[in-house]
Amino acid sequence: MxxxxxxxxxxxxxxxxxxxxxxxxxxxxxxxxxxxxxxxNKIAHINKEELIKAMPAYATAQAEVEKLAKTYEAEFQDQLKEIENLVKQYNAEAAAQTDEENIKRKKQVDGMKQALAMYQQQKNQDLSKKEYDLLKSIADDADAAIQAVAKAQGFQYVLDSAMLIVADGKDLMADVKAHLKL
The missing domain is CATH 1.20.5 (Single alpha-helices involved in coiled-coils or other helix-helix interfaces)
Structure with a gap:
């Protein structure tokens, strides 16, 4: 076998x-x-990140994300201050309270801290999603413009020059900016 x-x-x-x-x-x-x-094949290149940052919608999106981040940070700081004030109050009253009451208060504060950490994590996720949604539409517009210019000029491939060392070749940046009226 x-x-x-x-x-x-x-x-x-x-x-x-x-x-x-x-x-x-x-x-x-x-x-x-x-x-x-x-x-x-005809190959061109463009720095897509540079193009996106040159678009007016990018500055608007960044401002919107920063404003939302400041709002979330202010809400977080308010809740944190509330917890800190409660901790100060409980520490001042701890000697006059029973051990049972102090344990109960500690659990309450720990629960509030945990809820605040979860709140912060959720707001960070919300902020990331908002930024992604805003930048995705801008990147889609940039892609469409790059494709339109490349097709009009007969290029079969357009490489992102941010990841390349380019010694020679057609840079589509000026043409795409003109297409986008930047």
Whole structure:
């Protein structure tokens, strides 16, 4: 029985090895063909982050997010001050209270602190979602403008130059800004 399993394992290893060689050959062939085809493609680049930051909607979105963040921070500070005042009051009265009452008050304060931490976490999530929603629409507008300019100029690929070192090539920034009337 063991020899049969051993024999099957050898056969499976051979088949896997054979398939791996075929896969590697196909990958090498694909890469070679891709490099030949890409030599015939028109490629441009643009720094998308720079474009988005140049759009007026970006400044408006940032201001809205900052205003909301300040509102949340003020609410948080008010609640924190309320807890701190309650702690001061309970500490001043602790000597006159029973151990049971002091334990009860400590649990109350701990619960309030935990609720405040959850509140802060929820508001941070709300703020992140708001920022994402605002910036997504701006990024979508930037993408649409980039695609329109690239198509009009016959470019098949537009790379984000923020992640590239570009020595040469067509930078679409001025053309896209003109398209967006910036």
């Amino acid at each position: 063991k020899s049969k399993i051993h024999e099957l394992t050898k056969i499976n290893r051979f088949n896997v090895s054979k398939h791996l060689k075929s896969l590697l050959f196909a990958t090498a062939l694909f890469i070679g063909a891709s490099s030949f085809v890409s030599a015939q």
